[in-house]
Amino acid sequence: MAGVDLRREMERLRALPVFADGPLARSAPELKVRRSGTRPNRLGFAIPDEWRLSVTAYPEIRPGDVLETLLHELVHLHVGRLRGRHRWHGPLFKRTLSRAMAEAYGIVDVRPRNTLHGAYAEALEARRLREGEQLELPLATAIAPIGVALS
Numbered sequence: 001m002a003g004v005d006l007r008r009e010m011e012r013l014r015a016l017p018v019f020a021d022g023p024l025a026r027s028a029p030e031l032k033v034r035r036s037g038t039r040p041n042r043l044g045f046a047i048p049d050e051w052r053l054s055v056t057a058y059p060e061i062r063p064g065d066v067l068e069t070l071l072h073e074l075v076h077l078h079v080g081r082l083r084g085r086h087r088w089h090g091p092l093f094k095r096t097l098s099r100a101m102a103e104a105y106g107i108v109d110v111r112p113r114n115t116l117h118g119a120y121a122e123a124l125e126a127r128r129l130r131e132g133e134q135l136e137l138p139l140a141t142a143i144a145p146i147g148v149a150l151s
Helices: 005-016 063-079 093-106 119-142
Strands: 030-035 044-047 053-055
Touching: 005 030, 005 063, 044 063, 044 093, 053 063, 063 093, 063 119, 093 119
Parallel strands: 030 053
Antiparallel strands: 044 053
């Protein structure tokens, strides 16, 4: 999905230190991909009691959207549903997601204003574009004109 191998990425994410003492380190949840013709309201969901998660593919999905959604849902499985007013997206969830983003992708200092999808996806996309541009520069300078040897 958007160039991301979800199963391989999920396995890599399960090995993060943030998840080391939890159930994700011991067993993989069931992963389903849903499809939508347009951007859905729910980009993904997790059901801790059934140990499964779902990510929705849609036409304009970017790699950053996929990565944010997958990690977001894994954090839900790790943290579970808590009691109280902020059962799903309370302080523990937000701290855990922030730590997981830092460990998985080096994304730090992102302060989402709400629990809606997007803030981390934007940071991931910005990093991907920056790194893509940086990766292209050395290739362009390494090409010598025809007949001139590189030393």
